[in-house]
Amino acid sequence: MGTVTTRLDTQAESIFDDLGYTVSHEGEEITAERKWRVVHVTPMPEPDDAPTSGQFRCFVTREGNCRELERRLQRQHLEYDWAIMGIDETGDYEIHATTVGW
Template identity: 40%
Template sequence: MAPGTMPPTTEARDVFRELGYSVSEDGADFVAERKWRRVLVTPLGADDATDPEPYLADGGSPPQLRCFVTWDESAADLREHLLDLKPPFDWAVIGVEGGGEFSVMQGAPGSP
């Protein structure tokens, strides 16, 4: 079982590499790039996923694409919370399991 309080940082990088993205190696948050897409990826532990507001601001202009990666058991709740918050950018949530399996949950249709 994955430690729910620790963000799945390594697993997040592995998911994006598996999807064909190049991944920056610095920091907990990272940028994944593929073709024209540039995604700011934020791994969140189970505790962080219940209150993602501190992770929504990046100190500058909001990125066009964001992805929040959390443990599978927290992913649906995080998606619902983000739907309620209506952040001003396109986003998705990826739920990961300890064995490398993952599921992608899109943001609201037509968001932002």
């Protein structure tokens, strides 16, 4: 039997819920809220250009895409705080890059 791959948005929603955030969907994006903080969570199966606006953003990608995504985000010179969450095939995650200490 093959490995079942869970969608990034489903995994991200579960992770933020486990961290105590209230999670909701806005189209393709997830909004995670806790206390005063609202984080816009953007699943990115492949490194892509990031949205140009926001305050706090977390980009969720597969573990192997983290470095390329970080390079793309740095080249964009974004005007908001962001982090990259890499999720491996087992569902474990790690924060790979961040511009803010969450």
